[in-house]
Amino acid sequence: MRSLKPDYFDAPVFSHIYIEKEILSHPRTRQLLERFPGIPRIEIDHYKDVFCRQKQDYGLQQRSRKLILAGRREHFLYEGAPVCQDFGNRHFYYSSCVMNCIYDCEYCYLKGMYPSGHLVVFVNLEDYFRAVAQKLREHPVYLCVSYDSDLAALEKLLGTCELWTEFAAKHPDLTIEIRTKSANGAMWDRQEPLPNIVYAFTLSPQRIVEQSEHRTPSAQARVSCAVEGMAKGFPVRLCFDPMLYCADWQQEYGSLLQQIDRELEERQMTWEQVRDVSVGTFRISKEYMRILRAKEPDSLVTQFPYENVDGVYQYPPKLKQQMEQWMIEELSGRISKECIYHEYRT
Amino acid sequence: MIHIVCALYQEAHFLITHYQLKKRNDFHRLQVFENTERGLRVLVTGVGMLRAAMAVSIATERLKVAEHDLLWNIGSCAASFEASPGTVFLCNKLIEEPTGCTFYPDILYRHPFEERAVVSRMTPMTGEPEPGLLYDMEASGVYQAGISDYGPHRMLFIKVVSDYGKGTPDATALQCLMDEAGETILPFLERFLSFHAGQEQSATGQTEEEWEQRLVRDLHCSVTMEHELMQLLRYCALADRNVRDELERDYGQGVLPCRSKREGKQYLEKLKAGLF
Numbered sequence: 001m002r003s004l005k006p007d008y009f010d011a012p013v014f015s016h017i018y019i020e021k022e023i024l025s026h027p028r029t030r031q032l033l034e035r036f037p038g039i040p041r042i043e044i045d046h047y048k049d050v051f052c053r054q055k056q057d058y059g060l061q062q063r064s065r066k067l068i069l070a071g072r073r074e075h076f077l078y079e080g081a082p083v084c085q086d087f088g089n090r091h092f093y094y095s096s097c098v099m100n101c102i103y104d105c106e107y108c109y110l111k112g113m114y115p116s117g118h119l120v121v122f123v124n125l126e127d128y129f130r131a132v133a134q135k136l137r138e139h140p141v142y143l144c145v146s147y148d149s150d151l152a153a154l155e156k157l158l159g160t161c162e163l164w165t166e167f168a169a170k171h172p173d174l175t176i177e178i179r180t181k182s183a184n185g186a187m188w189d190r191q192e193p194l195p196n197i198v199y200a201f202t203l204s205p206q207r208i209v210e211q212s213e214h215r216t217p218s219a220q221a222r223v224s225c226a227v228e229g230m231a232k233g234f235p236v237r238l239c240f241d242p243m244l245y246c247a248d249w250q251q252e253y254g255s256l257l258q259q260i261d262r263e264l265e266e267r268q269m270t271w272e273q274v275r276d277v278s279v280g281t282f283r284i285s286k287e288y289m290r291i292l293r294a295k296e297p298d299s300l301v302t303q304f305p306y307e308n309v310d311g312v313y314q315y316p317p318k319l320k321q322q323m324e325q326w327m328i329e330e331l332s333g334r335i336s337k338e339c340i341y342h343e344y345r346t
Numbered sequence: 347m348i349h350i351v352c353a354l355y356q357e358a359h360f361l362i363t364h365y366q367l368k369k370r371n372d373f374h375r376l377q378v379f380e381n382t383e384r385g386l387r388v389l390v391t392g393v394g395m396l397r398a399a400m401a402v403s404i405a406t407e408r409l410k411v412a413e414h415d416l417l418w419n420i421g422s423c424a425a426s427f428e429a430s431p432g433t434v435f436l437c438n439k440l441i442e443e444p445t446g447c448t449f450y451p452d453i454l455y456r457h458p459f460e461e462r463a464v465v466s467r468m469t470p471m472t473g474e475p476e477p478g479l480l481y482d483m484e485a486s487g488v489y490q491a492g493i494s495d496y497g498p499h500r501m502l503f504i505k506v507v508s509d510y511g512k513g514t515p516d517a518t519a520l521q522c523l524m525d526e527a528g529e530t531i532l533p534f535l536e537r538f539l540s541f542h543a544g545q546e547q548s549a550t551g552q553t554e555e556e557w558e559q560r561l562v563r564d565l566h567c568s569v570t571m572e573h574e575l576m577q578l579l580r581y582c583a584l585a586d587r588n589v590r591d592e593l594e595r596d597y598g599q600g601v602l603p604c605r606s607k608r609e610g611k612q613y614l615e616k617l618k619a620g621l622f
Contacts, residue, residue: 016438016453040461042438042450050450055497057452064454245622247585300584305577305618319622 013102013157014067014119017041018050023071028123032069035157046070051099051116058295061117062104072097072122076131080144083285083312085241085278087341089142089175093135097122097160098149103181104214106299107242110148112288119149121158129167132174140173152180152199155187165191172196179239181213183221185228193233198275200237201226203260205252208244212301219256227263230273240331241280243323244301245315250326257330271334279327279342282306283314347385348416348538349409351402351488353393356521357421357506360528361388361535373408376401384539395442395466395487402491411495416538418501419489420531422508422520423464423482426475429507431515432523434530435480437503439463442486449489452499457534464505471511480505504531561593564603565610575614578621587621 017036021043023029033041044050047070080092099120100110111117122128135141145151151160161178168176169192179200191197203226204212206219217225230236238260246252264270282301284292286308296302306313314320324342331340352358358379361367365386367379376397377390387409391401402417423435436459440449443465453461464480465471471481485503492501506527508515515523558579562572582589596602604610 018450040438040453042463044450045448049448053450053498054493057497057499060454060499061452064452066452298584300581303577303581303584305574305581316618316622318619 014039014065016066018044018047018066018068018118020044020047020070023069023123026071026123028125029069032067032121032123032158036067044068047120051114051118051120053116056116058111058114058117065102066118068118068120070120070122071124072127076128077135077143083283084144084147085280085341086142087177087276087278091135091139092142092144094144094147095128095132096148097125097128097145098151098154098158100148101150102153103150103216105181105216106212106214106296107244107282107284107292107301109284109288109292111295112284112291113148125160125163132167133171136171136173140175142175142177144177144179146177146179150180150182152178152184152187153182155182155184155190161187162191165194165197168194168196177237181216181222183217183225185225188229188232188234193235195235198235198237199226199229200239200278202239202241203256204244205246205256207246207252211246212244212299220259223256223259223263227260227267227269231267231269235275237275237278239278240327241278242282243280243327244282245304245319245323246300249323253327254330257334261334272336274335274339276339276341277331277335279324279331279340281315281320281323283312286311286313289313347382347387347412348418348535349402349405350386350388350418350420351398351484352388352390352419353398353421353484354517354520355390356517357524358388358390359521360525360532361386361420364528364532373404375404378405386535386539391484394468394483395485397487398484399487399491402488406492406495414500415496416500416502417488417492417496418504418535419485420504421482421484421506422514422524423480423505424471424475424509424511424514425507426471426477426479426481426511431507431509432527433507434459434527435462435464435505435507436460437462437464437480437485437505440485440489440503441465441479443467447486449486449493450498451489451501451503452497453502454499458530459504459534462505464503470514473511475511480507481511557590561602565613566604566607567610567614568607571611571614574618578614578618582621589617589621 014036017039019029019041047068050068077093077095080086080094086092100114100117132141132143145164155161164176168174175196177198177200179202181202201222203222204219209216209219226236226238292302307316328340328342350361362379365381365384367381367388370378370380378387380387389401389405391398436457438453438461441463462480464482464485466482466486475481482505489501506524508520508523562575567575604613
């Protein structure tokens with residue numbers, strides 16, 4: 001069925017909307033439903049009734065996406081995972097107000113983590129804000145809000161980044177990272193830059209984008225969008241993480257860096273205007289990798305013979321070090337070393 | 347293969363005649379009709395969710411389910427809203443009345459039908475039903491019996507309105523109604539059958555598998571080493587890296603087969619290191 005003609009699949013952005021009965025009258029639910037007139041709506045008791053069914057096909061579901069509107073009842077904040085970079089922040093959390101992503105990256109851990117390819121949107125953002133505000137009473141918080149999705153890519157639809165920005169404006173002790181592969185330049189016009197909202201662009205060479213990051217904007221589009229944001233005063237982080245191996249990876253990543261050089265030069269900007277950069281090669285937990293390999297049997301990235309180091313699959317140590325060191329050296333010639341983050345807690 | 351579950355022969359008649367399905371004589375608790383060339387099999391199960399579930403279980407166990415097989419349920423139903431008799435609906439929600447459990451088949455394909463939720467009951471719908479719903483007696487049984495083999499994305503539930511809870515049509519009228527509805531259902535089914543006809547599973551070549559097994563033996567692989575080796579070979583195949591020639595050369599030079607597990611492990615490490 002995977003190779004059924006594309007027109008067999010119900011292909012609009014979302015072909016069906018599942019809605020938890022409890023949040024039917026929530027203003028954000030009503031707002032979202034107005035945007036999708038004429039799409040079948042199915043009432044459900046709990047999002048897990050759809051999202052957690054057994055034996056779902058993530059790949060097929062990505063070709064005919066459903067939107068699930070739900071209310072989060074608990075777990076508004078999670079502590080940052082060891083494989084994630086904390087950028088020197090002691091109180092590192094992430095939150096998940098949307099589950100799943102509209103992009104289709106072959107190596108994405110979400111495929112290993114979630115049983116379904118459908119998109120879950122939790123409409124009760126106010127409860128997230130309350131949970132963060134409570135945590136802020138104890139200590140400053142560094143919060144990644146776009147790990148289990150790509151909120152910037154969904155901004156036009158959900159407006160979540162704008163709401164987080166409004167919240168962060170009132171809480172200087174809160175630093176929010178919005179990680180994205182999108183190239184949504186319109187978001188720069190909808191918000192004011194804040195020092196405590198960091199837009200983190202995951203960048204990959206065009207060859208990797210075409211090979212493994214399906215439905216994502218091109219490398220050039222991402223670079224342009226990131227640089228435009230910087231030009232408008234937004235704090236922008238460039239993430240060369242995950243770096244992915246391909247036969248001529250040095251040349252590919254070298255071209256990517258040159259693309260950024262050119263884009264900055266065109267706007268008469270320098271690397272000093274980049275808030276910081278992160279470097280890391282692909283890594284994923286053993287459990288997620290097992291599922292990912294089953295879901296992506298023909299993917300070069302997932303089928304790479306990684307080494308299992310303490311339950312985390314990663315490139316063989318020599319290759320890992322070679323790739324990361326090369327990138328760090330390249331970046332050191334462009335940006336101060338203090339702005340380069342490459343250690344994660346493994 | 348597409349397996350279609352119908353409760354009654356009259357509901358399956360349009361499929362049996364259109365595709366010239368032949369009855370199998372080796373099933374006793376259900377009737378099975380099939381045309382293996384077209385990749386279609388119809389199970390006539392008898393009325394009720396338990397019979398439907400039992401039939402799906404028996405058929406699944408005996409006939410084996412291939413990776414791309416589909417399980418459809420086509421049958422008549424009652425409607426608690428205005429809909430002409432013979433209107434075809436695709437069910438996006440199955441509510442099992444006796445237990446209150448709800449199931450959601452994945453609707454992943456374009457289709458020409460209106461969608462509704464269906465309530466599966468133990469007895470035909472009578473009295474004052476909840477408005478806006480369809481009522482049948484099999485869907486939830488088919489779903490539950492099929493879920494572990496087919497998953498929610500390979501099951502479809504197509505229901506044809508035959509009544510409104512105030513008396514059901516007789517056998518002849520039901521067959522006429524379903525035959526007419528078949529004109530809407532058949533083109534949709536045909537799209538899937540055409541696809542399935544062209545979809546032969548490409549099995550891994552026997553020789554390739556034998557060659558890999560020989561390599562496993564000749565490297566004296568442990569289970570972990572075997573996994574590593576297979577992963578390496580899989581990656582090389584995807585990356586168009588021809589390691590087989592290299593290994594054959596080593597066979598020619600007597601480097602392979604290895605003499606011990608230790609030697610095999612060293613060889614595997616060398617092989618990996620040479621690739622990246």
